[in-house]
Amino acid sequence: MAKEVMLHAVGIDKQFGPTHAVDHVSLDFNKGEIHALIGENGSGKSTFTNMLTGIISIGEGTFELDGERIEPKNQVDANHHGAAVIVQEQGTLDGLTVAENMFLGDEDQFISGGIKNTGAMIKKAQELLDSYGLDYIKAVDPIENYNFEDRKLVEIVKSTWFGPKVLVVDETTTALSQNGRAELFTVMNKVREDNRTVIFISHDMAEVLAMSDTISILRDGEFIKTVSAKDVTEDELKTLMVGRQMSEHYYREDYEGSMAGDVAISMKDVSVPNQLEDVSLDLHKGEILGIGGLSECGMHEVGKALFGASFERSGEVTLADGTSVKDINTAINHSIAYASKDRDNESLLTADTIQDNITLPSLRKMGLPLSKRRQKQFANKYAKEMSVKMVNTDQFVSALSGGNKQKVVLARWLGAESDILLLDSPTRGIDIKVKADIYALLDEMRKQGKAILVISEEIMELIGMCDRILVMKDHKINGELERSRELTEQDLIALMV
Structure with a gap:
């Protein structure tokens, strides 16, 4: 039985000066799947998803999300249309509390008569953190009280609590420990089980094969191929990414070690x-x-x-x-x-x-x-x-x-x-x-x-x-x-x- 398309992208294009970061890419992402988007650095993966999630403007082409054409003006606008992203780098702001970061740009739900109900915001944020098993993070605390990884976990809650139709996970695993990755993978699997869609960007091919149902490859901004994760090997993915076979010998081949120097x-x-x-x-x-x-x-x-x-x-x-x-x-x-x-x-x-x-x-x-x-x-x-x-x-x-x-x-x-x-x-x-x-x-x-x-x-x-x-x-x-x-x-x- 064919799966129903959640996101239909047609002719997506973005130029920075003379460079085509994304070159007229058309792709479908199905409901109920984790769809990996892979390629070398600069292949266009993040540019493609940044247009979808309102981080940068769309150059050319159209995104149709669950039957509705969207042109998000910013990340909050994208969230309201059902597209969310967890980025690789830090995505929270110093000087704000955990709760304020979680609801940044979406505070209207806590405003009545022109007055913000801070207590209600903190209560809601803490309930969400607790439901994700992150009760040690306190919604009332300044965000800078927490380390890089805990701040990424706050971002995961921020990006998923409202049930986005498409969740983009952009190289987030590289910022997390094994425990943090396990938390993220649980969230990704939950999105898939709810018949929604994850777009998963990662350079870890073993991780991509383990987590994904479908894999699409970009190279130099162009779409190369879409494959089923169960029908491809790591070596085949690497070849598709770089356009030629890669040697397995990444590491040093000597084993004598060295401590002779001062x-x-x-x-x-x-x-x-x-x-x-x-x-x-x-x-x-x-x-x-x-x-x-x-x-x-x-x-x-x-x-x-x-x-x-x-x-x-x-x-x-x-x-x-x-x-x-x-x-x-x-x-x-x-x-x-x-x-x-x-x-x-x-x-x-x-x-x-x-x-x-x-x-x-x-x-x-x-x-x-x-x-x-x-x-x-x-x-x-x-x-x-x-x-x-x-x-x-x-x-x-x-x-x-x-x-x-x-x-x-x-x-x-x-x-x-x-x-x-x-x-x-x-x-x-x-x-x-x-x-x-x-x-x-x-x-x-x-x-x-x-x-x-x-x-x-x-x-x-x-x-x-x-x-x-x-x-x-x-x-x-x-x-x-x-x-x-x-x-x-x-x-x-x-x-x-």
Whole structure:
């Protein structure tokens, strides 16, 4: 029995300058299915769904949702027509409570006689949070009281409580721990069971195959093919995405490990309230040191602490020459790079250009007076090395896809020629081809004697790329594992739980 179409998209097109981000794409999404939309960074996935959900205006073409043509003016308007999105980056606003974020743009239901009933809003928000099993999140609290993952869970509630006909999940899993992903997958399955539709965007092919009924592939803004998830393999999907067969050898193939180099940076008895407890480690020149663990284990704070970016940090972070790293300026001046998991808020100036973002840490070495021509050449060189898909380096970072934003972060530190790289979730939201390129780049930097810290929630990434792996649990280091052919996911998991 053929399924009924929920969303009918015809000739959807969007241009940014001369670039066709989406090139006359026509697609149908059925009721009662999870329909994955996949492709490399810059293939048009997010642009397509951003038009559907009112984040950007429709260029050409039409969206027909459950028989009604829609042209949403903004996200709230899209919600009222039955289309909602959970984005990859942070989608909540500081300065507002959890409740105010949940009902932002939709406060009218709590206004009577021109007066907002804040108590009723908080009560309704808390009831919704409780119904999703998130009772530890308090609707009355300022949203900034909660970490990145909890804020994403608030967004899930915000985007689904009203029962949208189409829910877009845009690379959201990359921002979540395993527990957070389980929460999200439960919501996605519930939408499907209610005969509504999920459009699922992810670079994790195993995840796509496990969760989806149908998969559509975009490449360079164009529609390539729609397949049934049960009739296709990971390798076949990768080939459809990139237009050629991909090698399976993404990771390092050597297994001798490396700790021969001198210590580049040390952390001794470092504590951060509710984040780290007496953590000590050495990062050597010429090694990739991995840090893994479950959500809230403290691993993401390690990078900040080493970079001098932690609040209320105690203990010592010192370089080989004895320099104490207590602040970000000291770190940058001593050739330390840091890429945060929360790239929009901590690693990028999203309201600035690609050129300014890439050149910022390298302005001093360019010399005075600053040359605009030299800056542009510098930015173009490293944007090209990282294959940033863009109109040009004058384009604002905010207009890029999540994966291309991550490439700009890495291009910045590649250009700075940093000796110590602290990388938190470096391949988050990155497509398969570029992920392989980043792994090759990290391996080359290791061979050059650079000291690299990789913090990752992807166990196979740690096993495949690191010389040593520190596993954290309850804000402490719970064990250390050496690089080995025999090392398995279970070895890490045993130390995490």
